[in-house]
Amino acid sequence: MVAQVRSEEKFARLCITYAGEEEENLICSTVDTIAKKYGIEPESFKIVGMNDQNSIVVECDEEMERIPGDFFEDVIKVLNVKVLH
DSSP states (O other), X not given: OEEEEEEXXXXXXXXEEEESHHHHHHHHHHHHXXXXXXXXXXXXXXXXXXXXXXXXXXXXXXXXXXXXXXXXXXXXXXXXXXXXX
């Protein structure tokens, strides 16, 4: 799994690329658990790629203030994902 984080003034996005259903389930359950911890409901969706390389995208909007940074850091840490810059 690898991740990319993108932040702008009005939103923040975490994109985690993975291979296989097991990793997908792990990402989704981790995002749900940590979102509940922060009391937020981020938007998330799946992008189907080639060669079994799919992505889960999680987006937070401006109403969540500074929470997305901490939320994304926790998700990345729990999943032990390499972040691409």
